[in-house]
Amino acid sequence: MAALWGGRFEKDMDEIVKQFNASIGFDKRMYNNDIDGSIAHVTMLADQGIVTQEEKEQIVSGLEKIRERIYNGEVVFTVEDEDIHMGIESRLIDEIGEVGKKLHTARSRNDQCQVDARLWLREEIGEIIDELIYMEKVILQKADKYADSITVGFTHLQHAQPITLGFVFMAYFQMFRRDIDRLMDTRDRMNLCPLGACALAGTTLPTDRQKTAALLGFDAPTENAMDSVSDRDYMLEFLSDAAISMMHISRWAEEFAWWNSQEFSFIAIDDSFCTGSSIMPQKKNPDMAELLRGKSGRVYGDLMQLLTVMKGTPLAYNKDFQEDKEGLFDAVDTWKAGVQIFAKMLEKTEFRTDQIDKQMGKGFLNATDIAEHLAMEGIPFREAHNIVGHMVKVCETRGCDFDDLTDAELAQIDARVSKASLGDISIKACVYARTSFGGTAPSEVRRQIKVGSDWLTGLPEQE
Numbered sequence: 237m238a239a240l241w242g243g244r245f246e247k248d249m250d251e252i253v254k255q256f257n258a259s260i261g262f263d264k265r266m267y268n269n270d271i272d273g274s275i276a277h278v279t280m281l282a283d284q285g286i287v288t289q290e291e292k293e294q295i296v297s298g299l300e301k302i303r304e305r306i307y308n309g310e311v312v313f314t315v316e317d318e319d320i321h322m323g324i325e326s327r328l329i330d331e332i333g334e335v336g337k338k339l340h341t342a343r344s345r346n347d348q349c350q351v352d353a354r355l356w357l358r359e360e361i362g363e364i365i366d367e368l369i370y371m372e373k374v375i376l377q378k379a380d381k382y383a384d385s386i387t388v389g390f391t392h393l394q395h396a397q398p399i400t401l402g403f404v405f406m407a408y409f410q411m412f413r414r415d416i417d418r419l420m421d422t423r424d425r426m427n428l429c430p431l432g433a434c435a436l437a438g439t440t441l442p443t444d445r446q447k448t449a450a451l452l453g454f455d456a457p458t459e460n461a462m463d464s465v466s467d468r469d470y471m472l473e474f475l476s477d478a479a480i481s482m483m484h485i486s487r488w489a490e491e492f493a494w495w496n497s498q499e500f501s502f503i504a505i506d507d508s509f510c511t512g513s514s515i516m517p518q519k520k521n522p523d524m525a526e527l528l529r530g531k532s533g534r535v536y537g538d539l540m541q542l543l544t545v546m547k548g549t550p551l552a553y554n555k556d557f558q559e560d561k562e563g564l565f566d567a568v569d570t571w572k573a574g575v576q577i578f579a580k581m582l583e584k585t586e587f588r589t590d591q592i593d594k595q596m597g598k599g600f601l602n603a604t605d606i607a608e609h610l611a612m613e614g615i616p617f618r619e620a621h622n623i624v625g626h627m628v629k630v631c632e633t634r635g636c637d638f639d640d641l642t643d644a645e646l647a648q649i650d651a652r653v654s655k656a657s658l659g660d661i662s663i664k665a666c667v668y669a670r671t672s673f674g675g676t677a678p679s680e681v682r683r684q685i686k687v688g689s690d691w692l693t694g695l696p697e698q699e
């Protein structure tokens with residue numbers, strides 16, 4: 237079969253070239269968007285008098301028939317189609333005859349593939365935002381449930397300060413909130429229509445690009461035709477959003493894996509989100525957490541791949557750009573599934589506060605609180621820090637806790653310090669007193685939950 241562009245060629249493509257050149261294997265995924273773009277295009281051509289209204293109607297009804305056939309799985313695409321754009325156009329010509337050949341007036345596959353990709357990605361962004369919103373709702377429920385539960389706060393993976401579990405959830409809430417904000421920004425910025433840019437230079441025909449942009453729900457047409465066909469910034473931006481969000485998921489997945497370990501036992505991941513071992517009968521492994529951690533690498537790869545494809549490509553369209561889609565599709569699929577899996581896993585995970593409690597006495601978690609208390613008594617903080625450091629040293633030597641130090645021992649460290657001057661150093665009192673804005677006290681966590689849930693409620697419906 238001769239290609240639609242075959243006029244100047246004397247020979248058919250070599251078989252291996254056909255295979256290597258074709259993008260139909262993956263870009264057929266955008267068939268709906270391709271048809272939507274074509275319908276908007278031919279509507280504009282008819283309104284501008286470039287084709288007749290009757291021709292337009294024939295083309296639109298032919299395209300709708302093809303859409304239905306593809307949807308029903310009746311269309312078998314092969315490398316002969318080369319890509320989804322020609323796959324649909326050639327079927328249109330088969331379906332309605334000569335008039336079908338008018339559709340490709342004043343456009344090129346260079347702008348067409350970009351209209352398709354923008355329309356496709358815009359929809360997918362809406363779906364990913366929905367998944368992230370669901371995740372945020374699960375986080376808010378957990379944060380509320382555990383607003384008063386006390387846990388270990390780590391720095392350098394060392395016991396640092398006591399915090400609330402609700403506070404940990406709200407830290408992750410902020411990360412996913414930024415992911416949603418970033419996605420909405422990306423979508424706003426990319427919502428411009430490249431259709432009508434043609435190959436690279438626009439057209440002599442009296443087209444109306446504002447019209448096609450409006451018909452397809454874009455805010456405006458892209459400004460410069462050459463940039464329109466060679467710009468992949470919006471994909472790169474999306475892939476960066478995906479990489480950052482997968483990094484967030486991966487960080488939490490890492491925490492899940494060690495919280496779930498025998499050494500910690502802070503959580504019990506539901507059986508339905510774990511797998512067993514083929515040899516060790518007792519095993520229940522946190523595979524979903526590990527797999528999500530691993531999948532972040534693949535999404536970073538998708539970003540690096542496209543950055544590398546783009547680097548060094550001259551204006552305007554180059555075939556290199558066909559390599560833009562598989563990584564994008566992969567990132568969308570991986571991210572969407574990743575958020576979904578993580579949210580469901582989180583929803584079903586049991587937080588074992590009894591086990592966490594057992595760790596609260598280790599590592600002098602209230603040391604900073606004592607130093608702060610001494611500072612309030614008038615001892616300069618640097619000195620207070622030093623005093624508590626000495627207290628830790630004595631406790632370590634004696635194998636005891638701050639509570640066990642005698643007035644004599646304290647006086648030996650510093651004459652200004654006595655048991656009475658330390659204040660209430662119970663872990664609970666320390667946590668409840670950390671009411672500074674953004675702090676870990678239950679009252680403050682509840683404020684953060686309120687702000688977060690107001691923000692979620694105010695988010696626009698995703699289409």
Ligand code: ARG
Nearest residue numbers: 259263319345346349557558
């Ligand atoms: N399949 C191509 C892609 O995905 C469409 C554009 C091809 N244009 C061209 N002149 N070869 O990028």
